Amino acid sequence: MTGLAGLPLVSLVTFLPLVGAIVIAFLPNERPQLVRYAALGVALLALLASLAMLAGFDATNTATQFAERYDWIPMFGIQYSVGVDGLSLALVVLTTLLTAISILASFGPIQVRVKEYMISFLILEVGMIGVFVARDLFLFYIFWELVLVPMYLIIGIWGGKNRIYATIKFVLYTLVGSLLMLVAILATAFTFYQHQVAAGVPTPWQGAFDVDVLAAFGAQTHLFDGTFGFLAFGAFFLAFAIKVPMFPFHTWLPDAHVEAPTAGSVILAGVLLKLGGYGFIRFALPLFPEAAHTWAPAIIVLSLIGIIYGAIVALVQPDLKKLVAYSSVSHMGFVTLGIFVFQQQALQGAILQMVNHGLITGALFLLVGVIYERTHDRTIAKMGGLGSRMPIYAATFGFFIFASVGLPGLSGFVGEFLTLLGTFVANPIAAAIATFVMIFAAGYLLWMFQRLAFGEPSEFFKGLGDHLTDIKPIEMMTLVPLGALVVVFGLYPGLVLDLVAGSVDATLKAVQVAAPVALGLWR
């Protein structure tokens, strides 16, 4: 089945950046400006294509839409199977938007190996979109690992002083998790295959990697329950938990953020972390609902620790980027918490929180990048008085700080509140603990903002003289779309909530089959 006007829209969105990357490879090295605009053009086309998909999407239909399916490795039943539901689509659009913004944000900062950088970025986009649209476990895994390579290069080549350590740590750490996941994928497929052989199905591999087939199979035969499910879920959990990242698997994140170039941090925080949350909802829960219930208490506890602990550690960070990185650990804790209380508002909130975190934290990293461009420093202790030196910058920073604090009217609030509310319904103690982060979040964010913007200009800033110019139009252009969406989703979160409602219901249905009575102490 194909989408608008017979176009295979999903494949178009996914591989358009790849085509662009190939074209850019043939552009002359000595014309970086041409390369930049070409890359931006490709990213904008991908954004447009994803918006076309959004326009053609039927939110009332919970089934996978724009589905495409071709045999790829028929011997093992592996298919090129892609398609979107509301959840996928929301994250695809987030990806295409943030990629376009990231490429624009790289115009100034990236001055060496521009072509290679842009190619890496576009290939990164292919991987990210691929993860969100793949409906075949093997295809999903390919995209999942594809993401690592360009990110490895982006941090390792265009990163900061300690970039090699950071990028190797990032790649190895994520690989450990994802390889265990591959084992689990293979084991799941093999279990399916053996059952089909025993049942005398003539094509036993058929559907062995199809997530929908496998989920239905598991629900019917209960072969994915018990020890098998427990271990397989554990493997998926490790892969996704590292990516999110959940406490205590988070320590790669501050290192990677600090060393990554600005745009790398934006994508890292904005999209890569979402891969983990998405993985839980799309694969881990439907495939192993029983194991999900077994694991849930532990995951909830880890989420709560992450929420509070990330915020406390953020309170004492000396480096702007590290502070934002630890705030991500805290904010993403809401996502895993919202997923694993298996409750409607909580899950909707978790998804909204993923989108919001992408917008807000992406913007915060862009803003840190603006100051780093001018000062080549991110030490908070050296900052001060930007309110009078860079008033527009300070005001913009303040806006996103309060978005991150969770100010109602801006998008961060709705996601967090829905997550907390849903958690309260299911597990009031957990909600009570998580709500306390409201204080800590205000603490570290306002502390940072005070040190940065208030007071008299610091000696360090005075020493920079005229280099400390206010935010430039091109930098503002990267922030305005994010700010606009933060306001729009804050006042009208239904745009996201309605889009993902179908996915939420489907996921909860899958999980509730395993434990229909597990919903809540209150009811």
Next chain:
Amino acid sequence: MHLFATSVFAAEVAPISAADPGVYQLLIPLLVVLPIAGFAFTALFGRRLQLTIGRWAAELVPVGLIVATWLVALAIIVPALQHAEPFGEHGLEVKLWTWIPAGGFTVDMAFHVDALTAALLVVVTTIGMLVHLYSVGYMAHDPATWRFFGYLNLFMFSMLVLVLASSWLLVFAGWELVGLSSYLLIGFWYTRRSAALAAKKAFIVNRVGDVGFALGIMAIFVNTGTMNIQESLAKLTTVGASFPVPLPLVALLVFAGAMGKSAQFPLHVWLPDAMEGPTPVSALIHAATMVNAGVYLIARANPLFASAQEAMVVVAAIGIFTAIFAASIAFTQTDIKRVLAYSTLSQLGYMFAALGVGAWTAAIFHLMTHGFFKGLLFLGSGSVIHAVHEEQDMNRMGGLWRKIPITHWTMLVGTIAIAGIPPLAGFFSKDEILGEAFKFAWFDGLAMGYVVWGVGLVVAMMTAFYMWRLMGKTFYGESRVDPHVEPKIHESPWQMTLPLVLLAIPSAILGILLTWPGPPLGPLFGVEGTAPLTTWLEPVFATSEEILARGTHEYQLFGIDGWLILASVAVATIGLVVGMILFGFFRTRGRTSTVQAITNANGATRFLYRASLNKWWLDDLNDLLFIRIGGRVAAFAWWFDRTIIDGAVNGVGFVTRDAGGGLRRIQTGRVQNYALGIAIGLLVMAVSFLLIVGQPR
């Protein structure tokens, strides 16, 4: 002043409302649209306008829109107070759009206007407008007035969202937004470190209460399945219903939010520091409007509290304790604004005490009168500070009464009003609180009523005393003003003195207006009737009155009620007279040596003096707990993160790298080689995984 206007306009407004009730569907949203439009306009163009055309150009839109807001509010207040159609007794709901559609949890972007909302609108829009006008004069020398007016507009928007909201979550939204505006305005002079710290402190301390409020909102949803205030309150008071979350807990969680915003002990610490903001801000936000939000919240949730009387005891206890605690600190402060700040805490404590004993109308009455006279006192203090060139220490004032006469006379009205001398406004509302508390105790056996009444009387005396201390040190006796400043002392411009006069009028007569022809004046003049405020607010508190089932008693001017009035007037007079003797009045000088002799009389008085001066060391305690100890905890957490958690990660890496000399050769640091190792390892793992799990069933 306002209520004069309401009666004048009533005739003109009524026909419109009768002709087309739909007009309110437009007017009510306009109340929030106008200020936010002013904010947006000023944020975008204010700076340019101020630099290119002039200060007035930047001020025109924000001030003009607030005047328009006030006019719109008038048109709404009059019919809403009188329960006219389409408001009726239960108010009018205006839905704009569905804010949060999340399955079974739906929150509307909707407003609700009933008499309680209207009562708050009177205070918020009137004082808001006068403060805008006053600021034109007060901020005339600031290079960034445009920013100030933008923030003020943002505050008006937020406060109006708070009082108009029809759902708990929208109240919470307004709640947080007033917190933001307060943060921005306290930190308005952001290059001052003290202002930046005070702004941050205010926001964070408020958030402590907000945690409770947020959890309370979640509990209300779990209990009732709706976020709409009216619907949920109706469900919460359903007879015989049982709730997953016990109601006293819900009520206390909501009260936690109120404690933060209305600065009740121990969350009061932010308010005195908030005086770092420009004085018009202190008047508007930290005296007359925002700090009332907690009182409003509990009054709004009155059926919830009436159904959870254990929680009401806590409200009353914390309220009356804050009242006396803050008054004790106001005794010794020398910064004129800080005295007023502690006075505000103390008066807010009265309001909570009133709510806690179930004297709902009295609490709102005091909220309204206090809004006007405390707004007046703050604006007056700003005029004083302005006159003596940004000096706030009362030890460097004195003898100002003849140099700034308008400021002096208006502040004198405010002082007598807050002291509780009839017939000024504060007397009526304070007496109402104390009288109700006593009568609930006397007739209905509410023990807390005696406590509120007894302590309340002491606080009344203290209030009269420290307020006269403020007047004496500022206006009377000899001048202690810096000799260089002395010749330049001048009365403020009309933009500042006009609001003072306009606020002095309601400070003087609002008590009469809101009670006539009810007690105590009605009976005194032989007229039978009910106080208008009581009539207006009756439907709002009807459910609670029913639940509390307090007896009704005939008003006895020459009986219990008369004695109560006598008691409260007596203590106020004593406080004032002692204040006059010690701190002077007009040309009579204060007796500084007597004051010192009293403070140094013995160990106990010296201790009390130091305790009061150091605010009972609560800031020091907080500093120790949250900055020093909390900082250590956070620093430890980070050390733990780097050393233990990340250490373990790196440890695994190093062990892997260093394990076995033979293997070392393949550790080239290249990802390609690792990938090979991974491929091999993967095979091993896949096989072992299947072995562990065993054959499929």
